[in-house]
Amino acid sequence: MKLRPHHIAPVxxxxxxxxxxxxxxxxxxxxxxxxxxxxxxxxxxxPPVQGRSLGLxxxxxxxxxxxxxxxxxxxxVPCRIEHPLLMELHAKEEVxxxxxxxxxxPRQAAAFLDELGDPYSRxxxxxxxxxxxxxxxxxxxxxxVVTRDGRIACKHIGPLTPNDVRDKIVPLVRAxxxxxxxxxxx
Amino acid sequence: MLRRLAAPIAALFLALFASLxxxxxxxxxxxxxxxxxxxxxxxxxxxCLVCQNQSIEDSNAALARDLRRIVRERIEAxxxxxxxxxxLVARYGDWVLLNPPFKATTYxxxxxxxxxxxxxxxxxxxxxxxxxxxxxxxVEPAALSAEERGRIKELLSERTGP
Numbered sequence: 001m002k003l004r005p006h007h008i009a010p011v012x013x014x015x016x017x018x019x020x021x022x023x024x025x026x027x028x029x030x031x032x033x034x035x036x037x038x039x040x041x042x043x044x045x046x047p048p049v050q051g052r053s054l055g056l057x058x059x060x061x062x063x064x065x066x067x068x069x070x071x072x073x074x075x076x077v078p079c080r081i082e083h084p085l086l087m088e089l090h091a092k093e094e095v096x097x098x099x100x101x102x103x104x105x106p107r108q109a110a111a112f113l114d115e116l117g118d119p120y121s122r123x124x125x126x127x128x129x130x131x132x133x134x135x136x137x138x139x140x141x142x143x144x145v146v147t148r149d150g151r152i153a154c155k156h157i158g159p160l161t162p163n164d165v166r167d168k169i170v171p172l173v174r175a176x177x178x179x180x181x182x183x184x185x186x
Numbered sequence: 187m188l189r190r191l192a193a194p195i196a197a198l199f200l201a202l203f204a205s206l207x208x209x210x211x212x213x214x215x216x217x218x219x220x221x222x223x224x225x226x227x228x229x230x231x232x233x234c235l236v237c238q239n240q241s242i243e244d245s246n247a248a249l250a251r252d253l254r255r256i257v258r259e260r261i262e263a264x265x266x267x268x269x270x271x272x273x274l275v276a277r278y279g280d281w282v283l284l285n286p287p288f289k290a291t292t293y294x295x296x297x298x299x300x301x302x303x304x305x306x307x308x309x310x311x312x313x314x315x316x317x318x319x320x321x322x323x324x325v326e327p328a329a330l331s332a333e334e335r336g337r338i339k340e341l342l343s344e345r346t347g348p
Contacts, residue, residue: 006312029238035279103248129252136277138235138249 034136034155037185041069041150042134046124049099049113050106056098056124062150066176068097068169069144070120071132073104074112076140078159083116085160090119095173099123102132102140145172147182154186213251216258225258228270232257233284241284 036042045057061067070086072079090097099120101109109125126132135144136155145154154172156164168186175184216222229243234250242250242257253274260270274282286292330338 006309006316009309032235032281033279035275035277035281129249133249133252133256133277136279138278 030139031157032138034152036136036152037155038151038153041144041146041152042131044124044131044134046100046126046131049101049104049123049125050110051114052110052118052123054122056100056122058150060098060122061146064148065096066148066173067146068095068173069100069135069146070097071100071102071135071137071140071142071144072112073102073140074108075104076102079112079141080116082141082159082161083119085162085165086119087117089165089170094170096121100132100135100137101125102137103127103129143169145169145176145186147176149182151182153182153184156186213254214258216261221261224267225254225261228257228261228267229254231284232271232274233282235278235282 041058041061043058045059046055048055061069068089072083086097089095097119099113099122101123104112104125104127106125106127113120113123124131129137135142139157141159143156143160144152145156147153153176154168156169160169172184172186176182216225226243230241232242232253234240234242234245234247234253236247236249237245240250242253256274257270260273265273271283280287286295288296
């Protein structure tokens with residue numbers, strides 16, 4: 001029997017659908033791409049976490065330095081998991097890290113940093129979460145890589161893993177430090 | 187005895203549920219009923235980022251509550267419905283809209299049902315054309331060759347024989 005188009009059609013359609021479904025298996029619906037990529041950081045000014053002296057504002061993120069902005073909270077369990085990695089980055093002086101303390105009671109935020117160590121150069125206490133919403137934060141922890149001129153180059157959602165730091169964050173930070181145009185994103 | 191207790195028990199339950207309702211309904215409604223209605227409708231069209239397939243109006247998540255508060259604030263500030271949505275889209279992207287917007291990146295999404303329907307109609311038409319062609323070829327069989335005719339004659343004469 002001669003093979004005609006309509007004999008192959010069902011198999012071909014199945015193959016196309018299968019390819020899309022297979023692709024869909026690897027999409028994570030929890031990872032919502034940020035609307036702020038390559039855009040300037042939102043305007044804000046926050047006082048520091050209790051017991052610390054340096055607050056955080058958008059001005060500090062435009063000061064000509066590549067920075068990480070880490071959104072954390074004492075009630076956030078995954079934040080404890082990624083915390084040692086931030087301490088390590090801080091100890092190695094790889095990059096300046098600022099902390100955005102999201103919807104946290106002041107004393108608990110201070111206790112969190114006193115207990116686990118404070119990797120942040122500056123902290124901003126955002127007890128109402130308004131600044132967090134301006135940053136498009138929807139799940140803590142989140143980590144932003146900010147360019148020298150204060151634009152968001154990358155948003156990492158969820159706790160950082162050693163692989164994320166090694167393969168994504170550090171290479172991007174180094175590239176941005178070397179890149180005069182500050183155009184690299186992730 | 188029971189009947190005498192029924193009223194206090196009912197009152198107790200009523201008080202219990204009322205306090206529960208207060209504990210859950212933390213939203214402060216807008217004073218103007220029309221504005222409150224708008225706030226609710228806008229909230230119904232916005233997706234909760236934590237619980238994904240619920241609107242922020244239906245969700246109990248803390249973030250959904252914060253976003254409902256922002257919707258009310260924007261309305262009080264005099265924003266139109268579109269401006270309120272744009273405010274959140276600027277922060278969370280098109281993802282927050284339960285109805286995807288109609289633009290270049292979503293044309294495929296919007297037109298896919300029509301495209302698929304057209305493919306299906308085309309397929310069915312091709313199939314029927316194929317059936318008809320086959321039916322026609324069965325109605326008008328090829329003419330018999332002389333050899334075939336001789337064979338038929340032979341067979342028929344056998345059947346009608348003695």
